[in-house]
Amino acid sequence: MTSILTVKHMSGGYTRQHPVLHDLSFELNAGELVGLVGLNGAGKSTTIKHILGLLDPFDGEVRIGGKTIREDKLGYRRQLAYVPEIPELYEQLTLEEHLRLTAMAYQLDEKTFEERSARLLQLFRLEKRLHWFPTHFSKGMRQKVMILCAFLAHPDLYIVDEPFVGLDPIGIQSLLDLMVEMKGEGAGILMSTHILSTAEQYCDRFIILHEGIIAAQGTLDQIRKKFGDARASLQEIYLAVARGETEWIS
Amino acid sequence: MDQLNQLWGRRCSRHFQMELRYWNLIGKNSGLMFFLYAMVIIGGFYYKKWLDGLPQDFPAALLLSVILALFVMRSPIRTFMQQADLVFLLPAEAELEPYFRKSRFYSFSIQIAAVIVVMIVCGPLYFHMKGSSGLSYFILTATAVALKGWNIDCHWKEMLIDYSQPLKILRFTLTFLLLYSVANQYPFYSTAACAAVILIASVFLFHRQSRSGLLSWKRIVEMEERQAMQFLRFANLFTDVPRLKHHIHARKMISRLFPIRSLSSKNVYRQLYIKTFIRSDDYFSSYIRLTLIGMLVCYFMNIGFYTVFVVASLIYLTGLQLLPLWTHPFPQALAGMYPIPERLRKQSFIQLVFILLTAETVVVSLSGAVRSAGVEGIFLFLLAGGAVSVLFPFFYVAHRIAGQDKA
Numbered sequence: 001m002t003s004i005l006t007v008k009h010m011s012g013g014y015t016r017q018h019p020v021l022h023d024l025s026f027e028l029n030a031g032e033l034v035g036l037v038g039l040n041g042a043g044k045s046t047t048i049k050h051i052l053g054l055l056d057p058f059d060g061e062v063r064i065g066g067k068t069i070r071e072d073k074l075g076y077r078r079q080l081a082y083v084p085e086i087p088e089l090y091e092q093l094t095l096e097e098h099l100r101l102t103a104m105a106y107q108l109d110e111k112t113f114e115e116r117s118a119r120l121l122q123l124f125r126l127e128k129r130l131h132w133f134p135t136h137f138s139k140g141m142r143q144k145v146m147i148l149c150a151f152l153a154h155p156d157l158y159i160v161d162e163p164f165v166g167l168d169p170i171g172i173q174s175l176l177d178l179m180v181e182m183k184g185e186g187a188g189i190l191m192s193t194h195i196l197s198t199a200e201q202y203c204d205r206f207i208i209l210h211e212g213i214i215a216a217q218g219t220l221d222q223i224r225k226k227f228g229d230a231r232a233s234l235q236e237i238y239l240a241v242a243r244g245e246t247e248w249i250s
Numbered sequence: 251m252d253q254l255n256q257l258w259g260r261r262c263s264r265h266f267q268m269e270l271r272y273w274n275l276i277g278k279n280s281g282l283m284f285f286l287y288a289m290v291i292i293g294g295f296y297y298k299k300w301l302d303g304l305p306q307d308f309p310a311a312l313l314l315s316v317i318l319a320l321f322v323m324r325s326p327i328r329t330f331m332q333q334a335d336l337v338f339l340l341p342a343e344a345e346l347e348p349y350f351r352k353s354r355f356y357s358f359s360i361q362i363a364a365v366i367v368v369m370i371v372c373g374p375l376y377f378h379m380k381g382s383s384g385l386s387y388f389i390l391t392a393t394a395v396a397l398k399g400w401n402i403d404c405h406w407k408e409m410l411i412d413y414s415q416p417l418k419i420l421r422f423t424l425t426f427l428l429l430y431s432v433a434n435q436y437p438f439y440s441t442a443a444c445a446a447v448i449l450i451a452s453v454f455l456f457h458r459q460s461r462s463g464l465l466s467w468k469r470i471v472e473m474e475e476r477q478a479m480q481f482l483r484f485a486n487l488f489t490d491v492p493r494l495k496h497h498i499h500a501r502k503m504i505s506r507l508f509p510i511r512s513l514s515s516k517n518v519y520r521q522l523y524i525k526t527f528i529r530s531d532d533y534f535s536s537y538i539r540l541t542l543i544g545m546l547v548c549y550f551m552n553i554g555f556y557t558v559f560v561v562a563s564l565i566y567l568t569g570l571q572l573l574p575l576w577t578h579p580f581p582q583a584l585a586g587m588y589p590i591p592e593r594l595r596k597q598s599f600i601q602l603v604f605i606l607l608t609a610e611t612v613v614v615s616l617s618g619a620v621r622s623a624g625v626e627g628i629f630l631f632l633l634a635g636g637a638v639s640v641l642f643p644f645f646y647v648a649h650r651i652a653g654q655d656k657a
Binding site: 074 | 496498500510513514515517518521522525526529530580581582583584585586587588589590591
């Protein structure tokens with residue numbers, strides 16, 4: 001299996017004096033959906049910022065497609081799409097312009113753009129909103145626009161941060177279907193979420209973050225084995241870790 | 251109790267520090283001082299010309315009272331109240347009277363300064379009137395200051411009165427009448443009668459009604475925010491103000507002129523800046539405004555080849571107005587992630603500034619040359635405006651934004 005994202009012994013955070021993340025190591029392979037779970041403040045968003053290249057690790061490194069962001073900034077960015085937890089849009093652009101700009105930035109040709117955007121718009125029921133400005137969008141619709149922009153580009157790696165909050169049921173299902181489809185085409189997806197039941201159903205592997213370290217990672221079965229209860233749900237394991245009822249570190 | 255008293259002082263000094271920092275920035279990197287200076291000279295010149303040409307029966311007293319009344323009536327009160335005070339200070343409302351008294355006194359002091367400036371500016375017009383003397387001028391000024399105090403007091407009482415619209419109209423009317431009667435030097439009894447009505451209204455309407463009213467915190471906070479935003483919006487013309495709320499206009503007709511023609515990645519920032527320029531905040535309207543003013547000034551000034559200085563400084567000023575576009579915030583999750591070199595972003599911005607300035611040069615030069623300078627004039631103006639249109643973006647802007655990609 002080819003690894004798309006490699007995080008090696010990464011420590012990081014906002015100031016060197018108070019690192020938030022300690023010695024994280026994990027991999028994400030092509031065709032894999034990995035769930036990143038942890039309490040508020042466990043370091044999920046900080047991890048994501050490091051992967052996006054918005055923060056520089058203090059130690060260790062992050063590689064996408066074998067390259068760090070310092071080696072090739074544009075090549076790194078081109079392989080990556082991001083759906084943030086809080087949608088941010090250009091208030092001065094219409095939905096259509098958002099999509100076109102994404103297509104331009106990721107160098108899609110006209111035909112590919114038309115095909116992909118038509119399908120995505122239809123999936124998320126936004127066909128009639130093409131000429132609307134974000135001011136008139138609800139939180140859920142803004143979230144959908146972020147998803148559209150990310151999935152238009154067809155990159156190798158998707159970073160999806162808590163995507164379900166505020167989405168309607170059709171939106172949630174469409175997003176899940178899309179992720180399964182992209183996985184099938186060989187993309188890797190790292191998804192941070194608190195909706196554990198959905199994560200349990202869809203993710204191939206999990207990374208459980210607790211206070212900036214990886215408490216456990218692997219498939220659900222591997223984690224269960226370590227936990228010592230072959231029938232425990234992700235929720236039960238996660239709560240046990242969060243409450244400090246287990247003693248394991250990676 | 252003591253803490254509440256200190257609160258006002260702390261907030262006021264913080265407010266001053268904040269404004270001072272912005273003034274510092276405004277003074278440092280903009281043509282504001284130059285512009286003000288030019289406006290004073292040009293304005294003064296035309297003011298005098300206008301006064302000299304005034305007919306004998308010109309209603310100067312009426313005009314003067316209207317201008318003065320506008321400045322005296324507008325009497326917002328700076329309370330430094332914030333949204334969060336609705337939660338935290340509400341329980342202490344009964345003890346806040348000294349706080350609000352300070353606010354009223356502060357607003358009064360600041361606003362009489364404005365009234366006095368207006369009186370100074372209107373001085374030549376006043377002394378142009380028949381029968382004006384130093385004493386009458388002083389009396390008018392004193393009346394305006396006293397009325398300012400009355401307006402502030404009544405405006406505050408309105409905050410305690412539910413339906414204050416009729417009172418507001420009454421306040422405006424009385425203010426104007428008294429100013430008009432003093433400016434015209436009407437006999438003493440008419441002025442005294444007007445003053446008596448003001449006193450009666452004050453005691454029996456404003457004060458009596460407000461005694462049983464509840465303080466409208468919502469309106470107080472709104473009044474405060476409006477005033478704060480006014481300053482920030484002004485400061486934003488010169489520097490980036492992060493707290494400013496951005497607003498957009500769809501501008502469908504003009505946007506249609508700049509569709510996305512090709513999906514080349516070179517065009518991403520070009521499109522972004524064009525659409526931001528057209529639709530966000532006041533970039534577009536201030537560009538159009540400046541261009542129109544420039545055209546009118548160049549056409550009417552009739553100073554021949556000297557128009558060249560007007561053209562050059564106008565282009566420079568317009569360029570300054572365009573600078574905040576560079577720091578207009580784009581979403582990190584979109585623009586921040588695009589695999590596009592920073593170089594292209596800078597290029598697109600500089601190009602847009604260049605094109606806008608060049609277009610302005612052409613129309614302003616034409617309107618300047620039409621009446622007074624002929625064909626050589628067009629050539630000269632185009633050359634001067636063109637020089638600024640090239641120098642400003644490719645040297646000044648390029649220098650200002652260089653090295654910012656590291657941030």
